[in-house]
Amino acid sequence: MDIILDKLTRLFRTDIRYIVRGGFWLTTSKVLSTLAFFISSVAFANLLPAETYGTFQYVLSIMSLLAIPTLYGIEASLTRSIARGNYGDIDLALRTRLKWGVIGGIGSLGVAIYYYYMGNTTLCLAFLIVAMFVPFMDSFHIYTSVLSGKKKFNLLARDEVATRMSVAFLLAGLVFFTDNVLYVLFAFFFSTTLLRFLFLRHVFRTEPRNELSDPKMITYGKHLTALGIFSRVSTQMDKILVFHYSGSAMLAAFFLSFAPMKSIQGIFNGLTVLAMPKFSNNSLAVLRKTLPHKLFRLYIIIIPIVVAYEFSAHFFFSLLFPLYPESIFMSQLIFLQLLFYPISLLGTSITAHEEKKKLYINSSVYSILRVALLLLLVPTYGAIGAVAAIMITLVTNNLLLIYLFFKPSDQLLRVRG
Numbered sequence: 001m002d003i004i005l006d007k008l009t010r011l012f013r014t015d016i017r018y019i020v021r022g023g024f025w026l027t028t029s030k031v032l033s034t035l036a037f038f039i040s041s042v043a044f045a046n047l048l049p050a051e052t053y054g055t056f057q058y059v060l061s062i063m064s065l066l067a068i069p070t071l072y073g074i075e076a077s078l079t080r081s082i083a084r085g086n087y088g089d090i091d092l093a094l095r096t097r098l099k100w101g102v103i104g105g106i107g108s109l110g111v112a113i114y115y116y117y118m119g120n121t122t123l124c125l126a127f128l129i130v131a132m133f134v135p136f137m138d139s140f141h142i143y144t145s146v147l148s149g150k151k152k153f154n155l156l157a158r159d160e161v162a163t164r165m166s167v168a169f170l171l172a173g174l175v176f177f178t179d180n181v182l183y184v185l186f187a188f189f190f191s192t193t194l195l196r197f198l199f200l201r202h203v204f205r206t207e208p209r210n211e212l213s214d215p216k217m218i219t220y221g222k223h224l225t226a227l228g229i230f231s232r233v234s235t236q237m238d239k240i241l242v243f244h245y246s247g248s249a250m251l252a253a254f255f256l257s258f259a260p261m262k263s264i265q266g267i268f269n270g271l272t273v274l275a276m277p278k279f280s281n282n283s284l285a286v287l288r289k290t291l292p293h294k295l296f297r298l299y300i301i302i303i304p305i306v307v308a309y310e311f312s313a314h315f316f317f318s319l320l321f322p323l324y325p326e327s328i329f330m331s332q333l334i335f336l337q338l339l340f341y342p343i344s345l346l347g348t349s350i351t352a353h354e355e356k357k358k359l360y361i362n363s364s365v366y367s368i369l370r371v372a373l374l375l376l377l378v379p380t381y382g383a384i385g386a387v388a389a390i391m392i393t394l395v396t397n398n399l400l401l402i403y404l405f406f407k408p409s410d411q412l413l414r415v416r417g
Contacts, residue, residue: 082149
């Protein structure tokens with residue numbers, strides 16, 4: 001086994017032992033999380049009316065925007081801080097997220113009032129439910145930053161899998177008995193929030209602390225949130241526009257077209273979790289020399305996966321989602337996103353080194369271009385227009401990310417000045 005690991009380390013020019021040690025748990029977590037995602041997706045797609053499924057996804061999309069005030073960027077900032085030995089920031093991070101999350105709850109009440117006056121009782125009640133949970137559900141997720149920063153990937157995997165599997169089985173069982181979207185939404189938010197709270201409490205009780213603190217942790221977390229706002233809005237904008245222009249049933253088909261890509265991407269995202277602590281402890285100069293070669297070798301794995309899916313998409317949807325044949329072509333286009341995953345790790349290195357100006361440039365260009373294309377294409381072409389907007393934006397953004405990674409910040413300033 002040691003000989004194989006040594007050979008793989010030389011081939012990929014990276015610490016394969018570290019990836020295997022942490023990656024085993026993260027990969028296991030992602031595989032099981034993917035299974036949970038498919039259990040709920042298959043149950044929803046085959047047992048719920050398309051209109052109900054689309055409404056459920058629409059509410060989740062709006063909820064994602066309402067959760068922005070919980071300062072989700074603090075998760076990456078806290079991971080980075082803990083990886084450097086600062087264990088005194090955990091309580092402050094949680095208090096800050098909860099305090100700011102109240103704004104999201106108030107915003108959800110505002111959305112509920114809007115739909116009440118629009119005469120849509122279902123969405124009014126849905127956003128009253130969201131208002132109950134939005135300050136807490138994402139804030140409690142901060143326990144993952146503690147475990148990730150301490151490289152306790154086995155515990156991180158255990159807790160994440162337990163949450164996803166429990167929620168998936170609960171929802172899959174629930175839709176056998178009801179297609180009421182309000183019951184499904186309440187079950188999802190309540191179970192997710194409760195499990196995250198229990199794991200958070202366990203981490204707080206068992207993980208040792210120290211008095212070391214990074215005074216910039218909260219500020220950097222706010223920066224990461226701010227630069228990600230436009231990105232999050234643009235990421236959810238496609239679903240919101242498809243819902244309004246093409247209806248809830250088409251939104252269900254559009255969402256399911258992402259299912260294969262999200263499943264595979266979720267597994268690869270375990271590498272991002274492993275990379276953040278490593279990137280934080282290496283200079284950008286070193287990363288510029290070593291990282292591109294490592295990322296290029298990822299295509300040895302990625303290209304066969306992409307080719308295999310393009311040929312098997314029809315069989316996949318016929319087997320699991322037979323009521324949504326309109327999703328097949330969209331899913332084949334969307335799956336091509338996997339080809340850009342290695343480039344996204346360049347962004348992880350920029351985040352790890354607090355290159356705020358580059359992060360703002362990258363996020364702003366991505367978000368503005370994506371929103372502009374969605375507004376241009378979705379009203380005319382519907383869901384397929386949304387897919388086209390996503391792919392054009394992705395290609396453009398990755399070219400920009402390559403430029404920003406290799407361009408030193410001082411040179412970037414001179415060019416811009």
